[in-house]
Amino acid sequence: MKVLSISVAAYNVEKTLEKTLSSFDDPRIYDDLEVLIVDDGSKDNTGEIAKKYVRKAPNTFKYIPKKNGGHGSTINKGIELATGKYFKVVDGDDWVDTENLVSFIQKLKKQDSDLVLTNHTEVYPDHSRNINLIKNVESQKEYTWKDNIDIKRVVLHTLTVKTKLLRDNDVHITENCFYVDVEFVVWAAYVSHTITYFDLYLYMYSLGEANQSVAKKNMLKNVKMQEKVSYQLVKMYDHFVKEKNMLPNQEETIFNTFKRSIGSTMRTYLLMPTGTAKDKIKGFDNNIKNISLISYQRLNDDKFIRLIRRGNYSMIPLAKVMYRIWVIKYGY
Template sequence: MKTLTISVAAYNVESTLDKTLASFNDPRVYDDLEVLIIDDGSKDNTNQIAKKYENIAPQTFKYIPKKNGGHGSTINKGMELATGKYFKVVDGDDWVDTSSLVKFIEDLKSQDSDLVLTDFTEMYPDQSKNINLIKNVEPAKEYTWKDKIDIKRVVLHTLTVKTNLLRKNNVHITENCFYVDVEFVTWAAYVSQTITYFDLYLYKYRLGEADQSVAKANMLKNIKMQEKVSYQLVKMYDSFTKNNKMLPNQEETIFNTFRRSIGSTMRTYLLMSLGEAKSRTKTFDKNIKRLSLASYQRLNNDNFIRLIRKGNYSMLPLAKVMYRIWVKKYGY
């Protein structure tokens, strides 16, 4: 059994995939690492780049072509085929720090935690920013959700999870849709019991490019996909809370992940005309309330969502102006 399987979501990524795969290509990890390059029906030269690395190290790199089904389908296929004890997702336009990967895999060999968390770096065209979402934990020490740990939220870039845990709980991610990584990380946090953190800036997350799904223009274009994922998260959170299996610390971490996605959809509405922004926000919020009153009420703990709802959405025009200023200044 391999120590780690990395599932690479690859769709028309010929311009970035070589950098992604090169970051895994180190003979020191060949025996312990499996890289599944899940080609989601690409129409460019993604397959040629993937096959190049498969030829370099066939014991590590495996090219998996499939019909187009969206990001979630690549995660589902990766979970199905993975042979590693641990499972991690890396997008085909991102990469890892190779030296950190070598150390990380060595550390994983002695691990048995359900979740293994690391740090990541946001990589912009002209700068980079290290991100740490985990506080009050000792590196390499195993914790449970009963412990007083501070995990701000779980994101794809920080997460590595036991493969058999995903399979045992029949984790399945929505297909034919963007923005579903939050479903994956929410599931992982829910089914886990033990957590270990390593202070490694392992994942390099590319941002600031116009072709990305998280670019504002594309988020506007794909707003229905954001809504679809948001509604799925509402149903997931409602189901998880009704099962009464979450510990308080676990619930808080999952809620912080969940509310950020709901808030992101609402912020996308703020980029629309005032009339459409208000109409879409009210409909979206009404649907959340219809799907789960408990989730709707819990979301009032988010300062931004509470502001948007205030006075029957009377603060929305001010929020819209403020958000446009923010986007112009910071770009996100």
């Protein structure tokens, strides 16, 4: 059995895939690493680039062509085919720090935690920024959700999870949709019991490119997909609460992850004209309430969402101004 399976979501990524795959290409980890290059119906040279690495190290790199089904479908296919003890997702326009990957795999050999968390680096065209979302957690020590740990939230870039855990719980991610990575990480946090953190900056997350799904113009274009994922997360959170088996720290981490996605959808609406933004946010929020009163009430604990809802959504013009200033200053 391989130690780690990495599922690479690859759709028309001929410009970036070489950098992605080369970051896994180290003979020191060939025996322990499986790289599943899931080609989601690409129309460019994505497949040819992938096959080059398969020819070079066929026991490590696997090329998996499939019909287009969206990011979630590549994750689902990766879960289905992975042979590694642990499973990680890397997008085809991102990469990893190779030396830290070598170190990471050596550490994984000694691990049996359900969830393994690392740090990540946001890489912009003109600068980079190290991100650490973990507090009060000692590196390489195993914890449970019962312990006094502070995991601000879980994101795709920080997460590695036992493959068997995903299969045993029939984890399936929404297909034909962007922004579904939040579903995957929320599921992973929910089905896990033990957690280990490695203080490694492993994942290199590329940001600031105009063609990315997280670019503002694309988020506006794809806002219906954000809505779809948001409603799915509302249903998931409602189900998890009703199951009554989440521990307080686990619930807080899942909520912090879940609320960020809901808030992101609302912020996309703020990019619209004021009247349209107000109507869209009110409709979206009312749908959340209709789907799950539990989720709706819990979301009121978020400062931004509480501000949006205040005075029958009368604060939306102010929120638009504040968000515009934020985007100009920070770019996201």
